[in-house]
Amino acid sequence: MLAHLRNGDTYARLAAGFGIGTTTAWRYVRESVDLLAAVADDLHAAAVRASRLAYAILDGTLIPIDRVAEQKPYYSGKHKRHGMNIQVVADPAGRLVWASPALPGRTHDLTAARTVGLIDALTSSNVKTFADKGYQGAGGTIRTPFKRHRHRPRLSRAQKEVNRAHARIRALGERAVAILKAWKILAKLRCCPRRATAIVQAILVLEGIETDRYSG
Numbered sequence: 001m002l003a004h005l006r007n008g009d010t011y012a013r014l015a016a017g018f019g020i021g022t023t024t025a026w027r028y029v030r031e032s033v034d035l036l037a038a039v040a041d042d043l044h045a046a047a048v049r050a051s052r053l054a055y056a057i058l059d060g061t062l063i064p065i066d067r068v069a070e071q072k073p074y075y076s077g078k079h080k081r082h083g084m085n086i087q088v089v090a091d092p093a094g095r096l097v098w099a100s101p102a103l104p105g106r107t108h109d110l111t112a113a114r115t116v117g118l119i120d121a122l123t124s125s126n127v128k129t130f131a132d133k134g135y136q137g138a139g140g141t142i143r144t145p146f147k148r149h150r151h152r153p154r155l156s157r158a159q160k161e162v163n164r165a166h167a168r169i170r171a172l173g174e175r176a177v178a179i180l181k182a183w184k185i186l187a188k189l190r191c192c193p194r195r196a197t198a199i200v201q202a203i204l205v206l207e208g209i210e211t212d213r214y215s216g
Contacts, residue, residue: 001032005203008184036202046098047121057090057173058131060109063196064188076105084196085112094175096207102196109134130169
């Protein structure tokens, strides 16, 4: 399973390497992923963990997928490719705290965060959360940079300084996305898109084990 998730090894390569059938390799990986995903933190547990932080960072990312029969919901105009939208919560050091269930790539980041209940959960737990302009209007405890619009065509010097400080904080959130995507299986999912959630949740559990191992 680790070879499949971390290195992106195909079932055929796993079968050849371990001297088993391809179908057996597929079944072992699927069962292992499902077992790990079942013990991953749910949204409530993640919000409780985030409430102990000075603040959290929210970001969205796209996990590329192969084209499917019903392509339209999965095509992200922002990224110009098909994929699944994942919402990522990071701590102030850029470490993974939680990743959301996968939604079709066409879903806007703010819509995705609201759909999975992330905005409400972070707000209810009073977690100050920094996010980019894509989350403008989220409300609650979500903090986004100042944005120009027709009623505010220019930002003040103070607002620009706030935006720069905000960007420095958010940059650490990109590290959490990079940690997630270091698992080669997510370079491009070649399975059913509906498997994306279980795979990401399994990776979260494995990352948590690795983090605890080196932090202790």
